[in-house]
Amino acid sequence: MVGVAKSMVGVITNHRESTEENKFPPLPNPPYHVGIIMDGNGRWAQERGKSRLEGHHAGTENLRRILEASVEFGVKMLTIYAFSTENWKRAPLEVRGLMQILENVIDRELQELHKNGVRLRHLGKLERLNPGIRKKVIHAVDLTKDNDRLILNVAFNYGGRDEIVQAVKHLMLDQVSPEEITEELLSRYMYTGTSPDPDLIIRTSGEFRTSNFLIWQAAYAEYYITPTYWPDFGKEEYYKALYEFSKRERRYGGRNE
Numbered sequence: 001m002v003g004v005a006k007s008m009v010g011v012i013t014n015h016r017e018s019t020e021e022n023k024f025p026p027l028p029n030p031p032y033h034v035g036i037i038m039d040g041n042g043r044w045a046q047e048r049g050k051s052r053l054e055g056h057h058a059g060t061e062n063l064r065r066i067l068e069a070s071v072e073f074g075v076k077m078l079t080i081y082a083f084s085t086e087n088w089k090r091a092p093l094e095v096r097g098l099m100q101i102l103e104n105v106i107d108r109e110l111q112e113l114h115k116n117g118v119r120l121r122h123l124g125k126l127e128r129l130n131p132g133i134r135k136k137v138i139h140a141v142d143l144t145k146d147n148d149r150l151i152l153n154v155a156f157n158y159g160g161r162d163e164i165v166q167a168v169k170h171l172m173l174d175q176v177s178p179e180e181i182t183e184e185l186l187s188r189y190m191y192t193g194t195s196p197d198p199d200l201i202i203r204t205s206g207e208f209r210t211s212n213f214l215i216w217q218a219a220y221a222e223y224y225i226t227p228t229y230w231p232d233f234g235k236e237e238y239y240k241a242l243y244e245f246s247k248r249e250r251r252y253g254g255r256n257e
C-alpha cells in the first residue's frame with residue numbers, strides 16, 4: 001500500500017534553522033488545542049485521476065507534516081477527525097481502506113510516536129471496529145499514556161451527537177441526580193474528559209459545516225476554513241491559521257472594553 005512508510009513524526013525537534021526561524025517566528029499566543037476536519041481527500045484524488053483511497057493515503061502523509069509542525073509551533077493537543085459515525089455509509093472498499101490506514105499507522109508508527117513523546121488517545125466508539133484493530137488501539141493508548149509532548153486525539157468512529165448520547169447514558173447509569181448536572185460535569189462524560197476545549201478548529205476543502213465534530217466542546221472555538229484540500233494543507237498554511245488565531249480577540253460572549 002501507498003502511504004506511511006516514512007516515520008509519522010520523523011525526528012521531532014524544537015531546534016530550528018535560522019531561516020526557518022525567519023519564516024515561522026514563534027507565535028505569541030498559539031492555541032493549546034487544535035481540532036482538524038481533514039476534508040477534501042476525495043476531490044484531491046479525483047482531480048489527479050487517482051482513487052479515493054490514494055487521496056486518503058496522501059492525507060495520511062500530510063498528517064505527518066502537521067504533527068511535526070504542531071510540536072514546532074507550540075500546539076499541545078491536536079484532535080483529528082479521521083472517521084465519523086456517518087462514514088460507515090461510504091462504499092465498503094473505502095471503509096475497509098480507512099480501517100486499514102488506522103491499523104497501518106499503529107503498526108508502523110506507534111514506536112516512533114512513543115519515542116517522540118506523543119500521547120495517543122481515541123475519541124469515539126470502539127464497538128464497531130474489528131477486534132484486531134480494537135486491541136491495537138487500546139494498546140497504543142495504554143503504551144503512550146504518560147507522554148505529554150503532544151497529545152494526539154484520533155476521532156475514529158466518532159460523532160458529536162453520539163458522544164452526547166453516550167454521555168447522558170453514562171450519567172444515568174451513574175444515577176446522577178438532575179441537580180448535580182452542570183456543564184462541567186457533562187463535559188467530563190465526553191470522550192475528551194477533562195481536556196481543555198479546542199481553541200481553534202481548522203476545516204480544509206472549503207465547506208462551512210461542523211459535520212458533527214466536537215459539537216459540545218467547540219462552543220467557543222475559533223474556526224479557520226480554507227479551500228485547500230487536506231493533502232495540500234502544508235506547514236505554511238498551518239502557520240497562517242495559527243497566526244490568524246493568535247490575532248483574534250476571544251470574548252466568550254462577553255465584551256472586552
Ligand code: FPP
Nearest residue numbers: 038039040041042043059060082101102105
Ligand atoms: C474526508 O475527505 C476525509 C476522511 C473521511 C478521512 C480522513 C482520514 C485520513 C486523512 C487518514 C488519517 C487516518 C488516521 C487513522 C490517522 P473526503 O473523503 O470526504 O473528501 P471529499 O469531500 O473530497 O470526497
